[in-house]
Amino acid sequence: MTFLEKLMQVDRRWIYLAIGVAVIIPAIKSFNVPVSPSPEVKKVYDFVENIKPGEYLFVAMDYDPTSLAELNPMAEAILKHAFIRNEKVVIVTLAQFGPGMVEAITSRLATEFNKVRGVDYAFLGYRPYPAITILAMGVDFRSPFPVDYYGTPLDSLPVMRGIKNFYNVKGVIDLTSGNTADMWLTDGNGRYGFPLAIGITGVMAANYYQYLQSGQLFGIIPGIKGAAEYESLIKRPGEGMTQAAYQVVAHTVIILFIILSNVAYFATRKGRAKSGGAR
């Protein structure tokens, strides 16, 4: 067996080791990576930037700990942006393990930006059946959420006075790792017509550009790259930009893997054809 043939049949654990080492390198010696915002992320930034102080932004944080790596940095960046601009924020989560993370982020950022719960922002909580909940919220937030996450009636919250449903918010940003993006598009934007943007995981990112082109979405924040771009736009580096260096090394290794395996594949193809093998 030649070296190239051996290379093609390398134990998967060597590949795991290589990836493991690749992501440890930037942890030991980090470096800066330039981040240039893409138009789809810039549109989300511009939208939040153009909301006047005191006006409402609705943020849905529909993700679980499984995807916090990509979506927590987005959530932090957007909430920081809205808090800096003194916008009122209404938050909801339609993911079953979402509330714990939302509560942690909102309470931490509220302290950092001197915001008061119930006055500057509201966290409505969690409901199962996202499509149904979105449709019900479009009629009245108080219908699915008579009280907020902490058990306070919505009518008792100063931030919720005078706001009834999606017609009273300037727009909705959904940060999601699942099919709630489709529900916000179909049952939310499709039913009530509010401006909608989504922040999604890298895995999902390619699947939503058709909605951007059709105008059903005004922006997309795709994965950790999108989060890093948003952080660069608000000039507050966070985990998104920290991850960039790691991404560069990991991507380099994976690209090298692909090149190496293809070189080995083509170099050994002749031999395989001769011996009648077809791998």
Added chain:
Amino acid sequence: MKREIPILIVGITGVILFLQYFIPTDWSMQLLGTSQDWVIVIGILALPLGIWSLVKANIMKLQVKGERFYAAVLLTGFLVMLIFGLPHRSSLEQGSTFMTLFNTILIPIQATIFSLLAFFVASAAYRAFRARSVLATILLLTAFLVMFRWLPLGFISTADNAIVAWILSVPNMAANRAIGMGIGLGGAAMAIKIILGIERTYMGHD
């Protein structure tokens, strides 16, 4: 009684909610809100069914040698969360023992389980990502260009970013649009069949 009434309920509620879309008056919106609210209430009371199934299955596993320890671990985790969470609503706020358990156990394990996928995707890229045919080459090249965006290589990166932006917004967009429209047509057809009583698999068997 066992099958006809459910079909009737599906038909009547389905037609009413379908027509509601075309009559956006105050009372009709109220009807929409109330109906959705009712479904949420049904769901809240139905969801513990899944929880009970999991608990019951693991109680049974306590009798099985080899599974006993792991079933006990699962049930202990479940019970500990109930003990620290059920008595007070404030347990849902940061700082409580309940949330500490959430932050210390649930977040790291769930996040790490999914992080394993990074290793698997790298392995898949190495083992299966080969230019065996024209189609495989197209797929490989596109993925290559998208991944290449991360490398800070000056003007090459700038050009690559522009190409990827075009790929995402033209051919990729078109492919996903066709797939999405297919899914949409399929979903709508299924919903119509359900309302008309043609599709009845949701009822299970007698």
Added chain:
Amino acid sequence: MTTSQLLLNGIAVFLTFCIFSFLYKDNPFYKFAERLVAGVATGYWTVLLFHTNFRDKVWDTIVINHQFIYIIPALLGIAMWTRFSKNYSWISRYSIAFYIGISSGAGIPLIFYAGIFKQLQGTISTPLAFSWAGLNAFLIIVAVLAALVYFFFSAAHKGTMGTVSRIGIYVVMIGFGAGFGLTVMGRVALLVQRIIFLKGYAIALFGG
């Protein structure tokens, strides 16, 4: 970092390594962490449903606010529990029927509007012109039609249909390739987040 935080993070680090150990092979540490998270997650969800959903939406609505009409959906919800009985499981069909009917009826016009009409509109809304945007608009129409033809199985993919569907599969492959490239980014991000967490703990423990 206080001692208690250090200890708690130490547990999180231990559990993180328990899961990583699966990369070598399946083992008792991985199984332990996997079952533990299943139990904790179920417990968390139960508590969450109880406090913020059952109490707020069912108990308080009926018992405190006396909105007795909500007894009907509550009974329908409880009826779902008859699925455990061989003789009475048919009762749960009433609840399922209510849910399916409402979601299907409300969904049909929305699926058509958001999933089909708006998408068709997007495909043909940009005017064709001798410009970059015009060229892209033309390519979008061709690519969408070709991809649709590829997924249309009611006619044989021969002749013109075959040629168009061939273009369609090329378009679809570009879509899948883009998806794979972005998936790599997403998956790596999940791993990097864990590495950053471990790095933070190591710094807290040994100093940076």
